[in-house]
Amino acid sequence: MASKIPFSPLDYDKPSEQELLKRSRSFLELMKKRRTVREFSDEPVPEEVIRHCIETAGTAPSGAHMQPWHFVVVRDPQIKKQIRHAAEKEERINYEMRYSDDMKKDIEKLETNFEKPFLEHAPVLIAVFKESYRIENNIRRKNYYVNESVGIATGLLITALHYAGLVCLPHTPSPMRFLNEILKRPGNESPTVILPVGFPADDTRVPDLNRKPMSQILSEF
Numbered sequence: 149m150a151s152k153i154p155f156s157p158l159d160y161d162k163p164s165e166q167e168l169l170k171r172s173r174s175f176l177e178l179m180k181k182r183r184t185v186r187e188f189s190d191e192p193v194p195e196e197v198i199r200h201c202i203e204t205a206g207t208a209p210s211g212a213h214m215q216p217w218h219f220v221v222v223r224d225p226q227i228k229k230q231i232r233h234a235a236e237k238e239e240r241i242n243y244e245m246r247y248s249d250d251m252k253k254d255i256e257k258l259e260t261n262f263e264k265p266f267l268e269h270a271p272v273l274i275a276v277f278k279e280s281y282r283i284e285n286n287i288r289r290k291n292y293y294v295n296e297s298v299g300i301a302t303g304l305l306i307t308a309l310h311y312a313g314l315v316c317l318p319h320t321p322s323p324m325r326f327l328n329e330i331l332k333r334p335g336n337e338s339p340t341v342i343l344p345v346g347f348p349a350d351d352t353r354v355p356d357l358n359r360k361p362m363s364q365i366l367s368e369f
């Protein structure tokens with residue numbers, strides 16, 4: 149038997165066409181300025197701001213509303229150091245052995261290497277975990293569209309951080325299982341990304357990347 153819940157009227161205010169245009173245009177201009185940053189100042193970030201952004205991520209839609217995500221915020225310098233050490237161990241192998249020549253060529257423009265000082269310099273790290281399955285009454289239950297759902301939540305998180313005025317880096321030092329151990333997360337969760345978050349260091353530079361034009365990313369019928 150399906151479990152039922154009550155329904156309520158939708159809380160929605162329809163904007164005028166002018167307002168729609170204004171809001172969509174100004175949000176676009178804001179989002180065009182989002183950049184991945186790899187150099188952080190050590191200036192602290194208010195805890196409440198990070199909580200607001202994570203609560204925003206938690207508003208994401210998810211398959212069957214399973215909300216298959218968990219966020220871990222790290223500020224402790226000792227834990228950041230452990231994460232940096234473990235990430236650099238994997239990244240050294242990635243750069244020396246696991247990455248294909250094609251991949252190395254594709255990331256060359258970013259001028260990255262196995263060293264990840266931002267994992268210690270950024271005042272906050274947010275590790276995003278996906279709940280591949282859940283346990284209910286000792287029974288393993290499936291979650292649905294987990295990658296899609298957690299990807300959307302992470303997108304909202306990055307957007308909320310940017311909107312608040314912070315910068316971040318989606319970092320994937322794969323394999324990332326070491327994060328389960330360091331951050332004491334259970335076996336049904338897998339790390340998907342770790343986001344160093346904060347303010348950019350003075351004189352931070354970013355690569356001059358081009359974004360695909362609308363003609364390439366949009367088809368209309």
Ligand SMILES: Cc1cc2nc3c(=O)[nH]c(=O)nc-3n(C[C@H](O)[C@H](O)[C@H](O)COP(=O)(O)O)c2cc1C
Nearest residue numbers: 182183184185186258260317318319320321341357
């Ligand atoms: C899923 C994902 C994984 C990424 N992993 C890394 C990473 O491990 N290291 C890194 O330096 N950048 C990483 N990036 C950042 C991308 O390199 C960056 O988003 C891209 O170059 C475009 O730059 P922009 O974010 O400034 O527009 C990742 C981005 C995404 C979405």
